[in-house]
Amino acid sequence: MSSHATLQSEVHAVGQADLRPVISLRNVAKRFRRADGTVANAIDGVSFDVAPGEFVVLLGPSGCGKTTLLRTIAGLERADEGEIDIHGRPVFAAEAGIEVPPEKRNLSMIFQSYALWPHLTVFDNVAYPLRSRGKKRSKAEIAEKVNHVLELVGVGNLGRQYPGQMSGGQQQRVALARALVDGGDLVLFDEPLSNVDAKVRETLRRELLEMQRRLGFAAVYVTHDQNEAMELAHRVAVMGGGKVRQLAAPAEIYSAPTSRYVSNFIGTTNEIEATVSAVDGDRLVLDSAAGEMRGVPAVEGISLGDRVVACVRPEHVRIVESADHNLLPGVVERVLFLGPTTESSVRLNGTGNTVRAMGLGAPVHAEGEQVLLHVPASHVRVLPLEDRAGE
Amino acid sequence: MTTMSPASTQTVPISAIPAVKQRRKLSPLMLLSVVIAVALGLLGVIPLLSVGVGALADLPQVIEQLSREDVLGLLRNTIIVVAISTAFALVIGALLAWVNERTDASMGIITEAMPLIPFMLPPIAGAIGWVLLMAPQAGYLNGIIRWFLGLLGVPIENGPLDIYSWYGLIMLYTIYAVPYSFMMCTTGLRNMDPALEEQSRVSGSTLLRTLRTVTLPAMLPSLLGATMLILMSGFGLFSIPSVIGRGAEIPILSVRIVDLLNFTYPAQTGAAIGLSLIVVAFVAVFWWFQSRTLRRGRFATIGGKGQRASRIRLGKARPWVRAAVILYIAVTTVFPLLALLIVSLNGYWTLNIDWAGLNLNAFFQALFEDRATRRALSNSMSYGAIGSIIGIVAVAFASLWIVRSRTRSARFVDGAIKFPAMLSHLIIAVGFVLAFAGPPFNLGGTALIMVLAYLALYIPQASVSSDAAVAQVGKELPEASRISGAGEGRTIGRIYLPLMAPALVLGWSMLFVRMIGDLTASAILAGTRNNVVGFRILEIYQNGSYAQLASLSTALTVISAVIVIAVLIISRRLARWNHQTPGGK
Numbered sequence: 001m002s003s004h005a006t007l008q009s010e011v012h013a014v015g016q017a018d019l020r021p022v023i024s025l026r027n028v029a030k031r032f033r034r035a036d037g038t039v040a041n042a043i044d045g046v047s048f049d050v051a052p053g054e055f056v057v058l059l060g061p062s063g064c065g066k067t068t069l070l071r072t073i074a075g076l077e078r079a080d081e082g083e084i085d086i087h088g089r090p091v092f093a094a095e096a097g098i099e100v101p102p103e104k105r106n107l108s109m110i111f112q113s114y115a116l117w118p119h120l121t122v123f124d125n126v127a128y129p130l131r132s133r134g135k136k137r138s139k140a141e142i143a144e145k146v147n148h149v150l151e152l153v154g155v156g157n158l159g160r161q162y163p164g165q166m167s168g169g170q171q172q173r174v175a176l177a178r179a180l181v182d183g184g185d186l187v188l189f190d191e192p193l194s195n196v197d198a199k200v201r202e203t204l205r206r207e208l209l210e211m212q213r214r215l216g217f218a219a220v221y222v223t224h225d226q227n228e229a230m231e232l233a234h235r236v237a238v239m240g241g242g243k244v245r246q247l248a249a250p251a252e253i254y255s256a257p258t259s260r261y262v263s264n265f266i267g268t269t270n271e272i273e274a275t276v277s278a279v280d281g282d283r284l285v286l287d288s289a290a291g292e293m294r295g296v297p298a299v300e301g302i303s304l305g306d307r308v309v310a311c312v313r314p315e316h317v318r319i320v321e322s323a324d325h326n327l328l329p330g331v332v333e334r335v336l337f338l339g340p341t342t343e344s345s346v347r348l349n350g351t352g353n354t355v356r357a358m359g360l361g362a363p364v365h366a367e368g369e370q371v372l373l374h375v376p377a378s379h380v381r382v383l384p385l386e387d388r389a390g391e
Numbered sequence: 392m393t394t395m396s397p398a399s400t401q402t403v404p405i406s407a408i409p410a411v412k413q414r415r416k417l418s419p420l421m422l423l424s425v426v427i428a429v430a431l432g433l434l435g436v437i438p439l440l441s442v443g444v445g446a447l448a449d450l451p452q453v454i455e456q457l458s459r460e461d462v463l464g465l466l467r468n469t470i471i472v473v474a475i476s477t478a479f480a481l482v483i484g485a486l487l488a489w490v491n492e493r494t495d496a497s498m499g500i501i502t503e504a505m506p507l508i509p510f511m512l513p514p515i516a517g518a519i520g521w522v523l524l525m526a527p528q529a530g531y532l533n534g535i536i537r538w539f540l541g542l543l544g545v546p547i548e549n550g551p552l553d554i555y556s557w558y559g560l561i562m563l564y565t566i567y568a569v570p571y572s573f574m575m576c577t578t579g580l581r582n583m584d585p586a587l588e589e590q591s592r593v594s595g596s597t598l599l600r601t602l603r604t605v606t607l608p609a610m611l612p613s614l615l616g617a618t619m620l621i622l623m624s625g626f627g628l629f630s631i632p633s634v635i636g637r638g639a640e641i642p643i644l645s646v647r648i649v650d651l652l653n654f655t656y657p658a659q660t661g662a663a664i665g666l667s668l669i670v671v672a673f674v675a676v677f678w679w680f681q682s683r684t685l686r687r688g689r690f691a692t693i694g695g696k697g698q699r700a701s702r703i704r705l706g707k708a709r710p711w712v713r714a715a716v717i718l719y720i721a722v723t724t725v726f727p728l729l730a731l732l733i734v735s736l737n738g739y740w741t742l743n744i745d746w747a748g749l750n751l752n753a754f755f756q757a758l759f760e761d762r763a764t765r766r767a768l769s770n771s772m773s774y775g776a777i778g779s780i781i782g783i784v785a786v787a788f789a790s791l792w793i794v795r796s797r798t799r800s801a802r803f804v805d806g807a808i809k810f811p812a813m814l815s816h817l818i819i820a821v822g823f824v825l826a827f828a829g830p831p832f833n834l835g836g837t838a839l840i841m842v843l844a845y846l847a848l849y850i851p852q853a854s855v856s857s858d859a860a861v862a863q864v865g866k867e868l869p870e871a872s873r874i875s876g877a878g879e880g881r882t883i884g885r886i887y888l889p890l891m892a893p894a895l896v897l898g899w900s901m902l903f904v905r906m907i908g909d910l911t912a913s914a915i916l917a918g919t920r921n922n923v924v925g926f927r928i929l930e931i932y933q934n935g936s937y938a939q940l941a942s943l944s945t946a947l948t949v950i951s952a953v954i955v956i957a958v959l960i961i962s963r964r965l966a967r968w969n970h971q972t973p974g975g976k
Contacts, residue, residue: 108875118890132878133875182876
């Protein structure tokens with residue numbers, strides 16, 4: 001992920017005036033020494049840019065380094081290597097010995113608990129950044145700014161309350177107001193929705209999305225929840241083992257994962273091991289225990305004779321009467337009726353592999369029945385076998 | 392980076408691993424905190440080292456003292472009193488805690504807070520109160536019992552109770568020790584998952600069997616912890632044996648040590664060290680035993696999800712259990728305080744109380760007429776005020792550094808600050824004499840040595856509570872402040888200190904109360920120039936009136952109670968934002 005990915009123009013409409021990246025990371029790395037003396041890579045050579053107004057989500061399982069990366073950007077943790085620029089100003093550079101403390105990085109952060117100070121009123125909470133950052137401001141100016149931003153996030157009437165008296169939604173709005181009050185155009189989010197219940201979470205997420213798109217600040221958002229990532233992000237950075245494994249728009253992450261790690265982490269995937277037996281134009285012909293298959297290479301550099309894995313999303317697997325390619329016979333093992341869809345697990349003949357097929361509507365086939373499965377070759381993504389590391 | 396050859400990039404990762412973690416430069420504020428923390432640590436370490444060095448230097452005298460014949464008697468007496476009272480205190484404290492936590496006989500604040508009162512009052516006041524109650528001739532309890540027996544036609548002249556006896560001594564030691572075991576057992580029961588007990592009941596065990604097979608084993612760590620605390624304070628306890636032990640002619644180790652140091656001329660330091668080492672040895676042996684038992688144990692008392700156990704219904708026994716609890720509280724707390732109050736208002740100690748003639752004049756006369764008493768009182772107040780304010784501020788800054796920086800050196804300093812809690816007060820006071828009283832510091836008889844000794848003795852507890860105060864602020868609230876553009880100083884001033892304030896104010900009041908009620912360090916370090924209440928009480932006890940004693944004790948008690956109650960109210964006020972869950976955990 002060393003290439004500075006350029007943004008697709010339709011993704012964001014804001015911030016055209018200044019296209020200089022808000023955050024720029026180059027080869028950032030951080031290591032921990034474990035108790036037994038071995039070295040763990042918390043962050044392992046991460047590079048990417050965040051454009052103005054862009055919403056980037058860092059997604060990964062726990063321990064993948066996403067929170068450490070966020071805290072490194074904020075200055076709450078210190079990286080061992082690499083460079084970080086914010087608004088074009090270097091705030092960290094390992095070799096040049098630059099390290100700007102968090103209070104001088106001019107960014108905002110929303111914490112897991114929202115971290116509203118319980119002993120201060122909502123007004124004082126929001127006014128805090130204005131009073132703390134160097135510039136001298138009159139009382140009237142502060143009051144005007146605070147009230148304006150409270151109105152903006154829709155809690156203009158709560159100024160005199162204490163945070164302890166408010167609902168989760170109100171707390172989120174106040175935290176957002178505090179983050180934006182100083183005209184900040186960069187907000188970091190550290191799993192802010194992770195300790196509220198599912199229903200509230202969904203509402204808060206919608207609200208946050210609406211605000212971000214309306215107000216146009218750039219955001220880096222850490223989560224382990226892929227639905228959240230898909231919904232909020234312009235671009236998702238899927239992380240594993242301290243590395244960014246893929247950085248792309250949500251649709252691309254889902255439909256065109258470039259590694260088995262990403263393909264397995266996002267959604268459900270059927271994997272069938274095979275060997276490349278021929279190349280037919282832009283298609284690969286695969287030889288698997290279940291029969292001959294055709295697919296498209298998901299990464300460059302796959303060549304004849306390679307051991308590979310064919311990855312197929314369940315919704316692309318159909319139970320059919322016949323097809324001209326990719327026809328896989330099997331026995332229905334289990335049928336799960338899920339309401340709008342039905343999921344069938346089919347054991348492929350001649351293998352131990354079970355493939356999940358998703359069909360609309362009620363079940364058609366009974367357990368134990370012999371069926372034929374078909375996947376269009378364009379939906380069979382071929383990935384190298386040896387690439388699950390980092391999970 | 393882009394032009395680097397592959398060969399050189401390969402060497403980068405390993406060499407770039409920080410072998411010694413690069414640290415950010417310490418800000419001036421942090422530097423100050425470190426200096427304070429180290430100073431607090433030294434306050435405990437230096438006296439202990441002095442005792443050790445002193446023991447080596449005075450070895451012949453130490454050995455001579457230890458081999459004297461009456462040392463065995465001293466030891467036997469001390470062990471008997473401490474062992475029996477510890478056993479009683481464990482049983483009583485555990486029972487009170489169990490009744491309060493697990494049965495329907497609990498009575499809210501009465502059963503929750505009252506058993507702790509002896510803890511907050513100066514033990515010397517309690518001891519004198521008990522003398523007034525149970526002295527063979529003029530003790531009020533004896534008077535009441537004799538009057539009652541007289542009604543029944545059994546006239547007696549003397550007794551029947553005598554505080555100056557083995558049972559009197561043991562009883563007072565027990566009363567003083569019960570709060571420790573009550574506190575530890577309450578915590579233990581609260582942290583223990585009640586499902587463990589409920590499972591046992593559901594599996595068909597009776598209440599008693601459940602207690603024996605489930606509750607007690609799970610409480611073992613608490614009981615051991617309580618034993619440790621009781622033993623440590625018990626061997627060093629000076630107030631009670633100095634009042635009761637002398638009258639009962641039961642010599643106790645702690646009294647002998649103080650005598651050797653402050654009531655013998657010239658002071659027999661070597662002898663005192665020798666005897667102090669015995670105390671250290673006892674505590675060390677039990678400490679070893681405790682940690683061995685805990686390490687072997689499989690009693691992780693997990694759970695603690697905060698769910699309350701369904702309380703055991705006592706049925707017909709409930710009023711009786713309640714009555715017993717109330718009686719215990721009345722006898723241990725209310726009676727002696729009443730006795731003190733009556734004697735100080737009456738002006739002298741007699742069984743024929745002139746109820747109509749009770750007035751405050753006698754009380755104030757006793758306090759202020761005597762110049763030495765007046766001086767001691769004002770000294771105690773100022774030393775206490777200065778010491779407690781310095782103490783709580785110092786401890787707050789030390790905790791801010793220790794809790795936030797998890798370095799090895801921070802943990803080491805933390806240990807140095809807290810370990811005096813593990814030692815008997817006696818040792819530290821002896822160490823202070825050795826380290827600071829003579830050259831080069833020549834602090835003997837000064838206010839400074841008193842304040843320093845108070846700090847060394849009482850800071851460990853204050854530091855535990857201020858650690859908790861820092862920890863409870865959490866990481867996110869101060870981090871949010873940094874991100875908002877506030878530097879270190881502003882974050883501490885605007886976020887940490889206001890959030891810690893309720894706990895710090897409470898901690899301050901405990902420090903103040905302990906310092907003005909101190910007897911051990913006062914008895915060893917005070918003299919005519921830096922007289923304090925604790926020392927004055929001992930002086931009066933040796934050649935003064937009981938009315939004076941009672942007045943001084945009452946004054947001490949009233950001041951302590953007023954301070955603690957006022958501070959409880961203030962601390963609630965300070966935490967008014969806290970009546971609902973704060974946003975940041």
